[in-house]
Amino acid sequence: MVGFCDLAVAAAMYLLFLLLQGRPPVHQFWWAPKKTLYVAEITVILVLLRALMDLLSTRSIIHQIQKLCTDLLLRLTQGYNEMHWGRFVESNRSELSNHALYSAREAAEFYHRCIEFTAAVIIVAAMTAALVYQSPIAACGFAFALSAFYGFHQLFIRNRLQLAAENREISLRMLQKNLADIFSSGKEIRTYGNQAFFHNRIRGQAEQVAASSFRIKFLPQIASSIADQGAVLLFLCIIVAVQLRHGDARQLLSLLAFYFVLSRRMIPLISQISVIVGHIESSYENVRIVDTELNECHKYRACVSPVRQPDSGFVAQIKDVSFSFRKGTPILRNVNLLLREGETVVLHGPSGIGKSSLLNLIAGVSQPATGMIQVDRTSIAYVPQEIVLLDDSIRSNLLFGLPDKSKDELMRALSTAQLAGFVAAQPLGLETSVGDNGALFSGGQRQRLGLARAILRGAKLLLLDEATSALDAENERQILDNLSASGNAVLLVTHRVHTRAFGHRVFKLQGGCLIEEFPQLISDNEQPIIADIEC
Structure with missing residues (x-):
């Protein structure tokens, strides 16, 4: 609309200059104004309308690009969260963040540039039609110049831009990984004093990103410069050709006004088209990445098993459950386990035997290959060994998405976890930041x-995966006593022998099977007494 308004302004200026010189237009139309004042008023209105439409279109473009970027970001994050757990853990977290932030934004820019490119081409085509109507010779010259410019872009610009875009995406992914490594390995790097090794890795990737980004930004500028100056020379040639054809100075003045308004819009548009084409080709790689990631999320989307509530008196019932990450030897085989309300069950076994996998199945993180799990997933709290905390306050980390709770409720949960005294001693209390x-x-x-x-969520079943491994024996004992007194059912995975005494029942996971033991007869050197092999 802005471009067509420019065309209307050019026509109005042409008519205004003719009337100012006392010459009627070559083509008379019944609807065209005949008085200079009317034409001047119409021109002013068109100029104001053009400015208003320019502002409205800019506002619309900014709003639309932000909306599209947000939509792609949400689709990616939702897809990653719904991905099969085995596939998700194989992914690099820094790459997922990079796709959700950078690639999504660049993909949104790609669609915006496509729209801008289409609009620019339509406007140039309309103005070219006006040139054909005014001067076929000028239009032919313009078409020839445009074809030459397009050929130059295809031969010397396009392939180099695509290669630079691919190299930049690869370098950015590697840089993201290296940055994540150097930030997460801060203690070891400082201890070993090998900062130079990691800094050299970062420098190499950063230089590759800079080189690719330079090409992506510089190559379109070459095309833009050629388009700018070529268009100026083209319009000078058109004016000379028109003058030689018409030979009338007064007619030339009107044509100059017409061509001036058109060139004021067409020259930037031609330059803009060349820049947009370069940006489209450089950002298309991000569209491909987002499309690939969304397809991967759909392909590996976790199949949610139907939820079955446990029978009365139980918080979880596991019946003939088998599980494996990939095809082959299953991690769990025909596991059966009944968890009663208020019962504490201890589970132990060698590392990598499948204890965390069993907890993931109960929590709904993973899905069993066979068998059935009956559990109320709305009343489960899960505490892994490696606690992930938000870079926020203690309050925010306690709530973790819950509606706001009173200070008394928060402090009671902290008291059960033997942390109330520490929080109360902080100057900011619950608002104390926990850091990254x-x-x-x-x-x-x-x-x-x-x-x-976990306690704050009021769950009936607590899944604790080595959740007390970093605690001293006294704090661990008090916390487990508090949990037992609260009446919650607890499934505790542990390697500590003395912790098994807190369980009403103790199970050992061995060879994918559950073996029940008598907790009062277990010591470091004694063999377990097998009560039941549920396998």
């Missing part, structure tokens, strides 16, 4: 904060 992933807290404090977060 709890960097300002010790390992034991992070675990107790994770336990308080």
Whole structure:
């Protein structure tokens, strides 16, 4: 609309200059105004309308691009969260973040540039039609110049831009990984004093990104410069050709006004088209990445098993459940387990035997290959060994998406987790920041904060995966006593022998099967007494 308004302004200016010189237009139309004042008023209105439409279109473009970027970001994050757990854990977290932030934004820009390109081409085509109507010779010259420019772009610009875009995406992904490595390995790097090694890795990737980005930004500018100056020379040639044809100075003045208004719009448009084409080709790689990621999310989307509530008196019933990450030897085989209300069950076994996998199945993180799990998933709290904390306050980490709770409720949860005294001693109390992933807290404090977060949710079943491994024996004993007194059912995975005494029942996971033991007869050197092999 802005472009067609420019065309109307050009026509009005042409008519105005003719009337100012006392010459009627070559083509008379019944609807065309005959008085100079009317034409001047119409021209002013068109100029104001053009400015208003320019502002409205800019506002619409900004709003639309932000909406599209947000939509792609949400689709990617939702897809990653719904992805099969086995596939998700194989993915690099920094790459997922990069796709959700950078690639989504660039993909949104791609669609915006496509719309801009289409609009620019339509406007140039309309103005070219006006040139044909006014001067076929000028239009032929313009078409020839445009064809030459397009051929130059295809031969010397396009392939180099695509290669630079691909190299930049690869370099950015590697840089993202290296940055994540150097930030997460801060202690070891400082201890070993090998900062130079990691900095050299970062420098190499950053230089590759800079080189690719330079080509992506510089190559379109070459095309833009050629288009700018070529268009100016073209219009000078058109004016000379028109003058030689008409030979009338007064007619030339009107034509100059017409061509001036058109060139004021067409020259930037031609330049803009060349730049947009370059940006489209460089950002298309991000569209391909987003499309690939969304297809991967759909392909590996977790199949949610139907939820079955446990029978009365139980919080979880596991019947003939088998599980494996990939085709082959299953991690769990025909597992059967009944968890009663208020019961504490201890589960132990060698590392990598499948204890965390069993907890993931109960929590709904993973899905069983065979068998049935009856559990109320709305009343489960899960505390892993490695607690992930938000870079926020203690309050926000306790709530973790819950509606706001009173201070008394928060402090009771902290008290059960033996952390109330520590929080009360902080100057900011519940508003104390925990740092990046709890960097300002010790390992034991992070675990107790994770336990308080789970307790606050009021779950009937607590799944604790080595959730007390960083605690001293006294704090661990008090917390487990508090949990037992609360009446919640607890499934505790642990390697500590003394912790098994807190369980009403103790199970050992071996060879994918559950073996029940008598907790009062277990010691470090004694063989377990097998009560039941549910396998």
